[in-house]
Amino acid sequence: xxxLLNNTIFTGKFLIHLPxxxxxxxxxxxxxxxxxxxxxxxxxxxxQYAGKGQIGNFWVSEPFKNLTFSLIFTPTFLAxxxxxxxxxxxxxxxxxxxxxxxxxxxxxxxxxxxxxxxINKKLGGVLIENTLVGTQIxxxxxxxxxxxxxxxxxxxxxxxxxxxxxxxxxxxRTKVLESVCVGIEYYYLLLRNGRKHDLHDIYEKKxxxxxxxxxxxxxxxxxxxxxxxxxxSGKLILKTKNEQRTYSFKEIExxx
Amino acid sequence: xxxxxxxxxxxxxxxxxxxxxxxxxxxxKITIRRKDYAKKSVIAPVSSGYMPTPTVASVVTxxxxxxxxxxxxxxxxxxxxxxxxxxTMKSPMIGTFYRSPGPEKEPFVKVGDxxxxxxxxxxxxxxxxxxxxxxxxxxxxxxxxxxxxSPVEYDQPLFLIDPQ
Numbered sequence: 001x002x003x004l005l006n007n008t009i010f011t012g013k014f015l016i017h018l019p020x021x022x023x024x025x026x027x028x029x030x031x032x033x034x035x036x037x038x039x040x041x042x043x044x045x046x047x048q049y050a051g052k053g054q055i056g057n058f059w060v061s062e063p064f065k066n067l068t069f070s071l072i073f074t075p076t077f078l079a080x081x082x083x084x085x086x087x088x089x090x091x092x093x094x095x096x097x098x099x100x101x102x103x104x105x106x107x108x109x110x111x112x113x114x115x116x117x118x119i120n121k122k123l124g125g126v127l128i129e130n131t132l133v134g135t136q137i138x139x140x141x142x143x144x145x146x147x148x149x150x151x152x153x154x155x156x157x158x159x160x161x162x163x164x165x166x167x168x169x170x171x172x173r174t175k176v177l178e179s180v181c182v183g184i185e186y187y188y189l190l191l192r193n194g195r196k197h198d199l200h201d202i203y204e205k206k207x208x209x210x211x212x213x214x215x216x217x218x219x220x221x222x223x224x225x226x227x228x229x230x231x232x233s234g235k236l237i238l239k240t241k242n243e244q245r246t247y248s249f250k251e252i253e254x255x256x
Numbered sequence: 257x258x259x260x261x262x263x264x265x266x267x268x269x270x271x272x273x274x275x276x277x278x279x280x281x282x283x284x285k286i287t288i289r290r291k292d293y294a295k296k297s298v299i300a301p302v303s304s305g306y307m308p309t310p311t312v313a314s315v316v317t318x319x320x321x322x323x324x325x326x327x328x329x330x331x332x333x334x335x336x337x338x339x340x341x342x343x344t345m346k347s348p349m350i351g352t353f354y355r356s357p358g359p360e361k362e363p364f365v366k367v368g369d370x371x372x373x374x375x376x377x378x379x380x381x382x383x384x385x386x387x388x389x390x391x392x393x394x395x396x397x398x399x400x401x402x403x404x405x406s407p408v409e410y411d412q413p414l415f416l417i418d419p420q
Contacts, residue, residue: 080348080349080387081349081410083349083382083385083387084382084383084385086385087383087384087385113383113384114384127384127386128384128385128386129385129386129387129388130385130386130387130388131376131387131388131390132348132349132387132388132389132390133374133390133392134348134392135348138390233350233382233383234382234383234385235383248382248383249382249383249384
């Protein structure tokens with residue numbers, strides 16, 4: 001399969017296509033230790049057998065069915081304390097890129113902080129790894145896993161879905177990749193042009209369960225609350241009957 | 257405690273052999289240190305918020321926030337041999353500090369390791385964004401000041417490095 005991304009401006013013009021790799025993020029990091037970063041480099045694998053999830057977790061993906069790839073960016077314009085904006089840009093870009101392939105765009109959301117959901121099922125995830133020197137971001141590796149044509153998921157992932165399980169037909173993975181890269185590039189350029197507030201507003205509108213009262217769980221137990229947005233640091237803002245709270249990742253869980 | 261009381265306290269301490277007094281009451285905290293009680297350590301790691309100025313009789317007052325309190329737990333008092341200016345590598349951001357790339361992986365660096373400029377020393381994670389922090393200097397790791405998997409504040413000292 002030859003991969004050519006014709007519709008992007010710079011993303012994926014330099015593309016490394018690997019048949020099989022442990023992790024495209026890891027490959028990208030190794031590559032960056034020997035080469036100068038080129039903005040928009042894409043590293044894609046047909047099979048990723050040890051994709052990175054959380055520290056200690058893995059991203060599970062069936063070979064040749066999905067998209068597992070990494071993008072290299074050099075957001076040296078972004079303050080370290082503003083790095084959650086990169087997460088917003090990438091998440092929004094993926095949503096925009098996937099929307100032409102799905103029946104109902106309203107159901108496509110980003111589950112804070114950076115999973116991609118369709119209704120209440122997980123369609124993909126993002127894992128960003130930055131390298132910092134002093135007070136600057138030197139480069140970012142944006143790892144993306146999207147379920148495209150996989151229809152059988154292990155029992156350990158009861159909450160997973162793919163484009164195919166949603167739309168009931170097969171997809172050309174290269175077309176989806178191109179569309180997603182166009183979307184990410186669009187929002188990345190928005191960020192580079194200083195449109196942080198716009199990004200923030202759009203991200204909040206696209207959050208799963210935004211402004212819906214529902215059950216959550218934190219260290220003190222189960223409670224009812226409403227997500228009202230995110231702080232620029234990326235902390236989740238949630239309102240309960242009596243107060244407004246903010247949460248870091250892993251401090252709060254959704255009750256389904 | 258008001259200003260006059262602090263002045264009184266300083267006078268009192270000056271008349272004694274006491275080198276340093278720390279008082280904590282509720283959210284009030286004060287440290288009074290005698291000029292001649294200059295701690296040998298120029299680089300004693302201190303929780304973010306204030307730094308000791310050992311050459312002047314210093315009065316440091318600050319409201320103790322929740323965070324500072326949680327950082328009050330045993331800090332390295334055993335400063336390394338004096339007379340040498342070590343470089344303190346500080347956290348560029350708030351987050352969770354990781355010494356290794358994964359739970360069963362070897363730490364990036366250990367005490368005594370020789371490091372090169374540009375070498376990754378640790379990861380600080382915040383909101384699922386992982387940040388590998390590269391060293392800005394070459395040298396030797398003298399001390400690791402934070403435990404693996406613990407929260408760090410902006411500017412909190414992470415490593416002591418003996419510059420090459």
